[in-house]
Amino acid sequence: MEDTKPTLVLDHVSKSFGDFIAVSDLSLQVRPGRVFGLIGPNGAGKTTTIRMIVNITAPDSGRVELFGQTMSTAMQDRIGYLPEERGLYKRMKIGEQLRFFAELKQLRGAEAEKRIDTWLKKLDLFNWKDKRTKELSKGMQQKVQFITAVVHNPDLVILDEPFSGLDPVNVELMSDTILEQKAAGKTIILSTHQMEIAEKLCDDVCMINRSHKVLDGKLREIRRSFSRNAVALQFQGEDGLLNDPTLVASIRQHGDDTEVLLVPGASPQELLRRLVEANVAVTKFELVEPRLHDIFIEKVREVA
Amino acid sequence: MRKFLAVVKREYVQRVRTKFFVVATVLGPLFMAGFTILPAMMFGIKSGAPTRLAVVDESGTMYERVAKEITSGKKPRDEDVVQALDQSSSGNNNAKEKIEQANKLSGSTYVVEEVRLNGRSVGEIRKDLETKIQSHELDGYILLPANVLKEGQAEFRGRNAADVFTVSYVAAAISRAVRGQRLAEAKVDEKFVAEASEPIKLRTTGAGGQESKGEASFYLAFGAGLLIYMSVLLYGQFVLGAVIEEKETRIAEILFSSMRAFPLMMGKLIGVSLVALTQLGIWGLAFFTFSAWAAGGSSVPLPQIPAMLFVYFVIYFLMGYFVYATVYAVVGSMVTTTQEGGQMALPIVLMLVAGFLLSRNIIRSPNSSLSFWTSMFPFFAPITMLMRIATETPPLWQILLSLGIGVATIIGLVWLAARIYRVGMLMYGKKATIPEVWRWVRQS
Numbered sequence: 074m075e076d077t078k079p080t081l082v083l084d085h086v087s088k089s090f091g092d093f094i095a096v097s098d099l100s101l102q103v104r105p106g107r108v109f110g111l112i113g114p115n116g117a118g119k120t121t122t123i124r125m126i127v128n129i130t131a132p133d134s135g136r137v138e139l140f141g142q143t144m145s146t147a148m149q150d151r152i153g154y155l156p157e158e159r160g161l162y163k164r165m166k167i168g169e170q171l172r173f174f175a176e177l178k179q180l181r182g183a184e185a186e187k188r189i190d191t192w193l194k195k196l197d198l199f200n201w202k203d204k205r206t207k208e209l210s211k212g213m214q215q216k217v218q219f220i221t222a223v224v225h226n227p228d229l230v231i232l233d234e235p236f237s238g239l240d241p242v243n244v245e246l247m248s249d250t251i252l253e254q255k256a257a258g259k260t261i262i263l264s265t266h267q268m269e270i271a272e273k274l275c276d277d278v279c280m281i282n283r284s285h286k287v288l289d290g291k292l293r294e295i296r297r298s299f300s301r302n303a304v305a306l307q308f309q310g311e312d313g314l315l316n317d318p319t320l321v322a323s324i325r326q327h328g329d330d331t332e333v334l335l336v337p338g339a340s341p342q343e344l345l346r347r348l349v350e351a352n353v354a355v356t357k358f359e360l361v362e363p364r365l366h367d368i369f370i371e372k373v374r375e376v377a
Numbered sequence: 378m379r380k381f382l383a384v385v386k387r388e389y390v391q392r393v394r395t396k397f398f399v400v401a402t403v404l405g406p407l408f409m410a411g412f413t414i415l416p417a418m419m420f421g422i423k424s425g426a427p428t429r430l431a432v433v434d435e436s437g438t439m440y441e442r443v444a445k446e447i448t449s450g451k452k453p454r455d456e457d458v459v460q461a462l463d464q465s466s467s468g469n470n471n472a473k474e475k476i477e478q479a480n481k482l483s484g485s486t487y488v489v490e491e492v493r494l495n496g497r498s499v500g501e502i503r504k505d506l507e508t509k510i511q512s513h514e515l516d517g518y519i520l521l522p523a524n525v526l527k528e529g530q531a532e533f534r535g536r537n538a539a540d541v542f543t544v545s546y547v548a549a550a551i552s553r554a555v556r557g558q559r560l561a562e563a564k565v566d567e568k569f570v571a572e573a574s575e576p577i578k579l580r581t582t583g584a585g586g587q588e589s590k591g592e593a594s595f596y597l598a599f600g601a602g603l604l605i606y607m608s609v610l611l612y613g614q615f616v617l618g619a620v621i622e623e624k625e626t627r628i629a630e631i632l633f634s635s636m637r638a639f640p641l642m643m644g645k646l647i648g649v650s651l652v653a654l655t656q657l658g659i660w661g662l663a664f665f666t667f668s669a670w671a672a673g674g675s676s677v678p679l680p681q682i683p684a685m686l687f688v689y690f691v692i693y694f695l696m697g698y699f700v701y702a703t704v705y706a707v708v709g710s711m712v713t714t715t716q717e718g719g720q721m722a723l724p725i726v727l728m729l730v731a732g733f734l735l736s737r738n739i740i741r742s743p744n745s746s747l748s749f750w751t752s753m754f755p756f757f758a759p760i761t762m763l764m765r766i767a768t769e770t771p772p773l774w775q776i777l778l779s780l781g782i783g784v785a786t787i788i789g790l791v792w793l794a795a796r797i798y799r800v801g802m803l804m805y806g807k808k809a810t811i812p813e814v815w816r817w818v819r820q821s
Contacts, residue, residue: 091816124630124803127634128634129630129633129634129803130803146636146637149634149635149636150635152634154630154631154634156627156630156631156634158627158630158805159627159630159631160623160625160626160627160628160630160631161626161628162391162622162626162628163622163626164391165391173383173387174631174635176379176380176383177380177383177384177632177635177636178635179379179380181379221631
């Protein structure tokens, strides 16, 4: 996996607007066939980064390389882009609209028509093909917009907040569709604030904050490295031993769970053994993997 | 290139299919006719009843002549008018018919009564007449002082001093009366004077050898200017709206991820221009059909329009459209909402209006230096040069020069606009300031 050629390389890329530095010395690689999460708080520089990837703006310095070549206008056709701020022509019919956007990606004629129909059916929108945008609900418009990003069968799909405004059913539908794209060998860059979804979908994650990269790597490895030696417990009975400062650093109530952070060096096995010895009825004992949400907040606070 | 064509096609098809386009295409000519004919008719219409004037003749010798001149119904500054009308006549109409025609056009008749002094003072009579004016028994009175022949001064008091037609009419009538009286007192035979004053008949032909028809060519020039003005304004606003829509809905972001800003902007400008040409083409066709129908037996007089004028019309429309629409595109990319766009676009509209307001001066003296310079200024030229061409075609080098300046301006504006557009379309949140815009231009 490591030696496959990356789909996208950002090599020491910087971009500023006047005095404002939007992206500073950012390097990253996106490997083919994977879902790459680009996360960070508002104003971190995600949108500017994406705009450089899709060749809307050029970096002040550094290099953007796509499919092994330096970025160019011709390569835009191999990218599908769902911007965060999205828009469709309000008075245009859905079918015509999709045909127009497909044409801008060099897809036209019967082939375009066929693919548009396939996608409309897949996302339960086929009956709306001759309706105008303004007649559609926000969630439906969102799905139409998604089709504009994938209809020309691009190798790289960039989705900026694809889940905003969707109900749970459609979030599920969208998630499944993204995973299907991945299975079909597409590379996907996903930018989102919704950490639970990012956790579920992403293989790799890059976190940027205040124009700098703060974290980058495979999601699993990142989570492991952030493991804080914590255990989630549910139990009944004596809990005096949790006050032992040689074993437990802190306790936090988290819903029904008692989250126990062990002192460095102490093993979870030791805790379990002591609990059993003390005759405590343990109903749940689980090593806690740090959630992306927590890592995100921790990293953002670190810099602040 | 194919992406550019896709943009052109979208702009064109989406717009031509709208109800607005269909309605505007049908109603446009009616409005145009209304705009051109109504003012002419409104000048002509007077509120039915004749204008009642009283004449106070202190000299005691002038009343007969003045009354005759006023009721004889000659237009103000009759010689000038007769001459002007004669120039515009197609040759076989003589002056008298023309005068009658002019009177019919102005529709005004006059009734004159003499007010004798009968020992009263002028002040008393004034007072009496003022009351009559106020009680609507009278529309105005003329006071001829005893020394009117020597001093050449008289007084007119009308209810409506702003009625310039009556004022100049009365002034001309008194002048003629005074002149006649002076000549009579100098023992000059009046018959001789009348013969001597008979204006020459001037037959005018246009530069193309065709007989020019003054009035017709006035309306033609005015109509052409009005049509350019209205279509440039309308289609410029379309471009403004289209650009703002794409910026407001953030469609620009998707478009820019598929194509460069320049072909996108050009595609938009050209797409809308094709819509405009389609509409103008339909109108042109309708006009031809109507003319052909009218020529076949109807008495509706339609101006003969030289074919070249249509060519010039299309050329100058395109020039005006691209000059203004490019500026509109820039404005659209700088603002964030339609309302802001309207405010920012106001100076552009005013510029267009200014060009149109010049039309009177241009048509009157198409070869003045004012006409020349305004027809070289690319923001006025589409209206002013076309009016000059319609009235008194200027030398070809002037036309070519104005076109050259226009094309150079368009290239410059497009160059500038593309730079502003590219950055402006991705700037959200607030209206761009001029220094910011200037920075965009320099940076890109």
